[in-house]
Amino acid sequence: MSFFACCTSQHRFHKKTLKKKIKSYHEGKPVPSIFANFSLKTDSSKRNFIEGEIEKLGRGNLTSQIFTYSELCFATRNFHPDYMIGEGGFGRVYKGFLKGTNQVVAVKQLNRNGFQGNREFIVEVLMLSLLHNPYLVNLVGYCADGDQRVLVYEYMVNGSLEDHLFDLPPDKKALDWSTRMKIAEGAARGLEYLHEVANPPVIYRDFKASNILLDEDFNPKLSDFGLAKLGPTGDKTHVSTRVMGTYGYCAPEYASTGQLTTKSDVYSFGVVLLEMITGRRVIDHMRPSGEQNLVTWAYPLLKDRRKFTLMADPLLEGRYPIRGLHQAIAIAAMCLQEDAELRPLISDVVTALNVLARKNVEWSDNNNNSNNSVERMILID
Template sequence: MVTFQMRHSLLNVMYHFVVKVISVHFYQQQVSILKHIMIAGTCNTLLAGRRSTQSGPSSSLGSSMAAYTGQAKTFKFAEIEKATNGFDDSSILGEGGFGCVYQGTLEDGTTVAVKVLKRFDGQGEREFLAEVEMLGRLHHRNLVKLLGICVEENARCLVYELIPNGSVESHLHGADREIAPLDWNARMKIALGAGRALAYLHEDSSPCVIHRDFKSSNILLEHDFTPKVSDFGLARTARGEGNQHISTRVMGTFGYVAPEYAMTGHLLVKSDVYSYGVVLLELLTGRKPVDMSQPAGQESLVAWARPYLTNVVGLRQAVDPLLGPNVPLDNVAKAAAIASMCVQPEVAHRPSMSEVVQALKLVCSEGDEGFGSGSFSQELAARTTAAHDVTGMEAERVLLSEMFGSTPVFTPAADSGSFRMQSISGPLMTGKNKKFWQRMRNLSRGSMSEHGASPDFETHSQCSNR
């Protein structure tokens, strides 16, 4: 009897234990299910919020556009839709991170390029506002012109003048390379015009502007190869001591980004100079900034080109073969020396864009009057042996200081009365290089700036020496 009661009690305990375990397990399942339901509900709420955000411009964008007082015309979306034939695929000129670009025709017959925003997040909004703000106040013959904007509930569009001849990238690396390769004069015209655009941004706009995404695909070409710098979505104004804009997020395009910006996030006007040097190397060599199809160690254009830039044999190997055998090697050597200075790792060793422009004006000029007798390539070849042990920065300084001959042919500028010889600070204004840039100033008979500044260098904005 005792045994039976004990067994009954034991079974009863076991039963309640099993029921309790099952109940606890069921409860845990219910809690887990409830948590999943709550999480799913939260996600749906967030997604709905994101969809709501993406359904149209944010209130901040709307308020910014409501306060817009620039010269660009405000278009209705219906006008843009009609101009692009309903955004027909056949009208697409290109597509990038910002959105699609369509060719269109306005009611007055003006042919335009319409950039349609596809990003409605915070970054897309910032790029849109930056483009409108920058191009609304910047005006230069080598900058693309913003004609109008469209901001409605479900649309953000930018309307530009149509630049009909494609980009430098398409002519150097795309379909146009084999069909109609750029000759030497066209390449130097592009280099000079694009350099003038950057010099204007850095030294003659107030406040100074850093493009931050200067590259061959952002240089558009007219039929006569006049370059127009475009895409100011990442541009920033340079403020504060040293005209340094501190950025917590590195933006730009791989292969063009200056090393100091990539490593520290510190953006300078000289960061644009580095990017310009990469583009100049593209024009000289026909190679992409980064080409993973190249052998190991030769993928980077800057790293690959550097050893070739300081001697004649190297230049012959590095120059774009599509330029042909009659390319003027004297001028190639001068342009290569300028490019080499622009892509120096040390910021202080890079020239300003106004210095680059003045040097390129001499490269582009017909003939080498006043630069001493003899061929520059011959002089370079003669110096290669003597400077065999001089490498890197020093070799490039030798090239620049000697590239226009060693015989002084220009008289002091005092007799012309056009400007006063003054001391200029900067990495190229000491020793032999100082004489070189003084000769350039004598030749130009005026300020290093080309955009209306006083001939006295002291009157330049702080950007001019950055």
């Protein structure tokens, strides 16, 4: 699998050159070649080479801090199970405390089960050291001691969006409508930065509820950039790559052909927005056979506005604006179109969601025949 970026001996950046490119990037100037001259060795026997290259890139060139493994053991009480706050396919996440900076952090220890983890590690360090936006999680630092691969992020006190949508315990309050729309807009703004501000553009490739983290005010930040990919540039329409990501969230054209575009992320966004509207998981084997796949279940309902209220999360208990529900479903429907060219740009999604996310908006629930352009753009036939 071809990931952008990490150096071959034939194409190593001089430190001053890399610093200059990073400075230009932070000033908003285009840096078309910042990752282009990197290529990752794929032979697992090159593990030591990768460790050395990460350390060279990290010292003085990247904005993130380098930690020793012993420092992170101290911060997490030797990665004690009581400190574990999450677990995914590529490792466990622990809550930690950095005594030197008096900072609470999230420490992700990658599984040591193959070269794929090393690739993701390198990509994430480079991505989050070069890309900075309020809607992307901040990478505090990393550790590459021996065969350890550890990432240290800012701590997001409210966990992930997934934690607040599904399988809620009886004492946990469900997210209200306005908070859901606020999270949707913020997550879309994160994608907008990657697609339309970053130069070259970045395709996130793993947009899902568990990768949207929430701070104390439920502001969202995208996390886990291990699968991120540089988007097409020049006259190219797509990048071709091995299909990666999470089942159910992948766009159909990417899943079938491996051809990846920013519109692939837009489809994934539509899936997550549908999860937020309905309170249903994208894949749920506990439901009846016809309802296990969220998009398949929703597809016929998207054709009939009279059935839109059937899609609302029961945990909302009817506390949502009818017109707002209709518009949110219309946005999701546009994002979920099978023809990628018909899906909107993520910046258009941000514009549409901005109205739904604003506080104190006076919705006219009696105006269900609104001529609003979002409502009229449901294109699923």
